[in-house]
Amino acid sequence: MDYASDKIRNYVSCGKCRLVFVPNKFHLSPSDEKEIYDQHQNSPDDSGYRVFLSRLLTPLVERLEPNRTGLDFGSGPGPTLSVMLSEKGHEMDIYDPFYAPDTACFDSSYDFITATEVVEHLSAPGEELQRLWSLLRPGGWLGVMTKLVIDQAAFSNWHYKNDPTHISFFSRDSFTQLADGWGTNAEFFGSDVILMQKPLQG
Numbered sequence: 346m347d348y349a350s351d352k353i354r355n356y357v358s359c360g361k362c363r364l365v366f367v368p369n370k371f372h373l374s375p376s377d378e379k380e381i382y383d384q385h386q387n388s389p390d391d392s393g394y395r396v397f398l399s400r401l402l403t404p405l406v407e408r409l410e411p412n413r414t415g416l417d418f419g420s421g422p423g424p425t426l427s428v429m430l431s432e433k434g435h436e437m438d439i440y441d442p443f444y445a446p447d448t449a450c451f452d453s454s455y456d457f458i459t460a461t462e463v464v465e466h467l468s469a470p471g472e473e474l475q476r477l478w479s480l481l482r483p484g485g486w487l488g489v490m491t492k493l494v495i496d497q498a499a500f501s502n503w504h505y506k507n508d509p510t511h512i513s514f515f516s517r518d519s520f521t522q523l524a525d526g527w528g529t530n531a532e533f534f535g536s537d538v539i540l541m542q543k544p545l546q547g
Contacts, residue, residue: 346358346360348365348497348500349365349497349500349501349506351501351506351507353371353509354367354368354371355367355368355371356500356506356514361522362471362518362519362522362523363494363515363516363518363519363522364470364471364513364514364515364516364519365494365500365513365514365516366512366513366514367511367512367513369468371512372468372512373509373510375443378443378466378510379443381509381510382421382422382443382444382510383422385421385422385423386423387421387422387423387425388423388425389423389424389425389428389429391425394425395425395429398425398426398429398461398490399429400490400534400535400537400538401426401459401461401488401489401490401534401538402426402429402430402433404532404534404538404540405457405459405486405488405540406430406433408486408540408542409435409456409457409486410456411434412434412435412436413435413436413456413457414435414436414437414438414455414456414457415427415430415435415436415437415438415455415456415457415458415459416437416438416439416440416450416453416455416457416458416459416477416480417430417437417438417439417440417458417459417460417461418440418441418458418459418460418463418477419440419441419442419460419461419462419463419466420439420440420441420444420445421441421444422441422443422444424439424441424444424445426459426461427439430459435456435457438450438453438455450480451476451480453480454480454481454482455480455481455482455485456481456482456484456485456486457481457485457486457487457488458477458480458481458485458486458487458488459488459489459490460474460477460487460488460489460490461488461489461490462490462491463489463491464489464491464513464515465491465492465505465508465511465512465513465514465515466510466511466512466513467512467513468512468513470513470515471523474487474523478527478543481543482543483543483544483545483546484542484543484544484545485542485543486540486541486542486543487540487541487542487543488538488539488540489520489538489539489540489541490537490538490539491515491537491539492505492514492536492537493514493515493516493517493536493537494514494515494516494519495516500514517531517533520533520539520541523541524541527541527543527544528544529541529542529543529544530542
């Protein structure tokens with residue numbers, strides 16, 4: 346159903362999962378999308394960026410056994426979270442459709458997978474998250490960082506929706522329902538971090 350609109354795009358809400366998304370006709374071309382990402386200046390040398398990523402890293406690392414194997418999905422032009430997790434003793438792979446497009450990772454399995462500031466860029470987020478979930482070993486963790494939809498009133502003035510590469514917007518309900526379908530719970534940390542653990546059985 347229609348959820349909101351502005352001068353540039355319309356936004357639609359899924360009545361079932363509460364995902365708010367941008368219809369395909371408003372999506373950027375891959376080249377235009379990459380041109381925006383190329384402007385990002387994130388790197389492991391940026392202490393402020395490290396602090397930002399620590400919002401996910403800290404609760405995740407507290408739940409990991411030593412020397413685990415992880416995948417940073419959507420690592421971007423300046424992979425940093427993977428470096429931080431390597432510094433904690435974990436073995437890391439990275440994947441990004443533009444900057445690290447080796448799909449060999451999808452033939453592997455992992456103890457944990459991270460997706461920081463990624464799911465809002467996905468045109469089929471449910472399919473991608475299901476693929477990541479399938480790569481997790483039993484007991485493994487999926488960590489997501491993304492700003493969450495609160496309600497329509499807040500959405501209309503939300504800066505997060507104004508980024509033209511942001512096309513999928515989750516709410517707490519979205520992740521709760523996703524976790525329910527996977528037989529687990531969604532744990533929320535602060536305003537934008539979600540952790541879900543794959544059941545040991547089933």
